[in-house]
Amino acid sequence: MANRHAVIEKNVGLLIVLILVAVSFGGLAEIVPLFWQKSTTEPMSTLRPYDALEMAGRDIYIREGCHVCHTQMVRPLRAETERFGPYSVAGEDVWEHPFLWGSKRTGPDLARVGLRPITEQWHREHLRDPRAVVPESNMPAYPWLQNTPVDWKHMERTLSVFKDIFGVPYSEQDVAEQMEKVNGEWADASEEDALVAYLLSLGQARKEVRE
Amino acid sequence: MSDFWSGYIIFIVVLNLVGCAVLLFANSRLSAEEARQDTTGHKFDGIEERNQPLPRWWLFLFIGTLVFAAGYLVLYPGLGRFGGLLNWTSVTQWEQEVALMEKSSEPLFKEFAKVPVDELAHYPETRDVGGRLFAQNCAICHGSDARGARGYPNLTDGDWLYGGSPDAIVQTITSGRRGTMTPMAAAIGNTDEAVRDMAMYVQTLSRPDLKDKPEYRDAAERAEPRFQVCAACHGADATGNQMIGAPNLTDGIWLYGARLEDIESTIREGRQGHMPAHEGVLTPERIHVLAAYVYSLSMETEE
Numbered sequence: 001m002a003n004r005h006a007v008i009e010k011n012v013g014l015l016i017v018l019i020l021v022a023v024s025f026g027g028l029a030e031i032v033p034l035f036w037q038k039s040t041t042e043p044m045s046t047l048r049p050y051d052a053l054e055m056a057g058r059d060i061y062i063r064e065g066c067h068v069c070h071t072q073m074v075r076p077l078r079a080e081t082e083r084f085g086p087y088s089v090a091g092e093d094v095w096e097h098p099f100l101w102g103s104k105r106t107g108p109d110l111a112r113v114g115l116r117p118i119t120e121q122w123h124r125e126h127l128r129d130p131r132a133v134v135p136e137s138n139m140p141a142y143p144w145l146q147n148t149p150v151d152w153k154h155m156e157r158t159l160s161v162f163k164d165i166f167g168v169p170y171s172e173q174d175v176a177e178q179m180e181k182v183n184g185e186w187a188d189a190s191e192e193d194a195l196v197a198y199l200l201s202l203g204q205a206r207k208e209v210r211e
Numbered sequence: 212m213s214d215f216w217s218g219y220i221i222f223i224v225v226l227n228l229v230g231c232a233v234l235l236f237a238n239s240r241l242s243a244e245e246a247r248q249d250t251t252g253h254k255f256d257g258i259e260e261r262n263q264p265l266p267r268w269w270l271f272l273f274i275g276t277l278v279f280a281a282g283y284l285v286l287y288p289g290l291g292r293f294g295g296l297l298n299w300t301s302v303t304q305w306e307q308e309v310a311l312m313e314k315s316s317e318p319l320f321k322e323f324a325k326v327p328v329d330e331l332a333h334y335p336e337t338r339d340v341g342g343r344l345f346a347q348n349c350a351i352c353h354g355s356d357a358r359g360a361r362g363y364p365n366l367t368d369g370d371w372l373y374g375g376s377p378d379a380i381v382q383t384i385t386s387g388r389r390g391t392m393t394p395m396a397a398a399i400g401n402t403d404e405a406v407r408d409m410a411m412y413v414q415t416l417s418r419p420d421l422k423d424k425p426e427y428r429d430a431a432e433r434a435e436p437r438f439q440v441c442a443a444c445h446g447a448d449a450t451g452n453q454m455i456g457a458p459n460l461t462d463g464i465w466l467y468g469a470r471l472e473d474i475e476s477t478i479r480e481g482r483q484g485h486m487p488a489h490e491g492v493l494t495p496e497r498i499h500v501l502a503a504y505v506y507s508l509s510m511e512t513e514e
Contacts, residue, residue, distance in 0.1 A: 005238065029223040033216040076305035078312060083347060087305065117387075117487030122352060125362070133360050134351065 034090075044091040046205045049168050050198070052178040053186050055158060056150045057198025060191050061100065064142065069106035072099075072202065085112030086206045095168045107139060112203035123196045145192040152182050217291030224290060228280055235273055239265050320496035323503075328377030331503035332510055341504025344497055348489065349505075357508050362467060362484065369509040370464045372484075374453040380502040383486060385495075390456040390484030392444075392477065399437045399478070408434040409441075410474040416449050417463040456484070 008015050034040045050058060061067065074080050076087040088111055093099050122133060127145060130137040156179055163170040170178075186193075253260035287295040294300070319340075323331060331337055346355060352363040359365035364372060372390065373383055399405050411427050412434035421427040442449070444457040451459035458466065466484070467477055489498060 025223055025227050029220050033212070033220060036216060037212065076301045078305060078308040081305065081309070087302075116351075117348075117489055117492055118351065119485045119487055121362070121483070121485065133363065134354075135360075136355065 040090040041094060042091055043094040044089070044205050046207070047092060047095065048205065049095060049162070049170055049174075050201065052152075052155050052159065052182050053150075053189060053194050053197045054201045055162075055198075056152070056155065056189075056191075057194035057196070058100075059158075060145070060150075060195045061198055062098075066110075067100045067102040069102075069104060069139070070108065070110045071102035071105050072109065072111040073101040074109055074111050080109070084109045085115050085203060092205055095162070095166065097162065097166045110199065110202055112206065114200045114202040114204050115207060120196055120200065123199055124192060127192060127195065142192075142195075145195060146190050148191045150186070150189050150191055150194050152187070155179070155182055212292050217293075220291040221293075224284065228277060231273075232277055235270070235277075239270055317496075320494070320500065323500050324496045326503075328381065328499065328503045328506055331500065332507035334503070337500060337503045337507060341500045341507075344493070344501045345504055348493065348501070357505075359466075362482075364466060365464070366505055367508045368464060370459065370462055371453065371509075372451075372456045372458055372466075375506070375509060377502060377506055379453070380505050381498060384493075384498050384501055384505075385488065385490045387488035388456060388484070388486040390482070392457075392482040394479060394481040395440065396479045398440045399434070405434070405437070406475050406478050407471070409437065409478055410471050412438065413441075413449075413460055413474050413478075414469075414471065416460045 008018060072088075074084045074087045081087050088101075092111075093101075124146070126133050127141075128143045129141050130139040131141075156175065159170055159175045159178060162168040163175065249261060251260045251262045284290050285295065286297045287299055289295070319336075323334075323336070323340075326334070345353075345357065349357070353359050353366055354363070357366040358368075364370075369375065371379070373379055373388055395409075396406050399409050408430040411421075411430035415421045415427055415431050422431060438449070439447075444455060445451055445460055446457070449460040450462075451457045458464075463469075465473065467473055467482060493501065
């Protein structure tokens, strides 16, 4: 092997190609097979697609950066399952685009917040002024959400994208029904209504699992 | 995992390990000719690049990581479907942790369950165990000091909407409570004046000194006959009814604020209080300990 690496070191193109090959191994072994595994591509039987109000709430959750401080990923550790609820499994997130697992836990995990015995009223008061209900909280207040109507402009498009591109099983009729509600009972819904609806929906797929 | 994907992963993992080993050993020693030359022939500004074998310590570390990887793959999952000789998974580890905790805590909770709530409230363990259950399940509304917030009752003041007996507390935690005060403006005259009069009268119930002021005296005189609609729930003497969670209006404790405006809006718009049920969230044994803890909170106030 007399100095054969000189061939690589003297050909930058070859060097780049070989580096790409070397760094791709991890992804090839750990990520690529997941696209074909049942456990990651099959939704849980109890999973229900978001309705339009929850979907709007999810968009607000993303817009306000809730996922920057709150994770939605309960790890299989006793301390976490004791505090939050059943640990997360891949089948819950098949229809999440993008997923909101987060990576920083400044606030509590929210993957099971809809299962906690917390009233809707509490969520509203807490969003308007977190310290009114939890004095030691350092969460920012979101008082404008209650006075800001949901912007429904793109909802029909959003639902179609989830249906056609992400394969979420909305039927044409589901979309029509949701849009009817958007133009009817939810037409004047506030962003707070939407966000609270979304929060209360979190973890519902795991309701039965909780003893 | 199908055979194909299992084989695919095993192939990549083994290829990587073998590839690293081959690369390492191919470059770890110099050929006789290279050793003689002792230089790569590179020369810049009079500095010559020498050709040396890999440092021993570094080489051994690298071999160490290869051995570690091989050992890890034998013991732990990593090679496709092969789960490793230890049969470790994060889920089984979690199950073991939970089982271990159940084993040590369940007998404790069983022992606690035999002790009546009012006696358990005196146990030092109640402060530890019950306090943690409270922090985890109750503090979010009632506060970590259990002193509540606007709309969420203070549990330390000895004032109870639904009764402070051990049974009542267990019942409240287990099944939850729904307190409803309907809007009363229409029933008491339906004018802003009537609502204000009633609010002022209600204020005098816990602060008789206010009656010295003429405006309060007059308002009370006007509102008092109409209080009979309120008395249906709050009682003729306004001391409330714990059967339906109607608060005592004479004790100076205000769940939604003591200001005139607060009382007015309570009368005008009503109030909806909701304590969620914890049945199914907490086991009956845990609710028992929690009830003892909550019971002990107001016990301290009385002392």
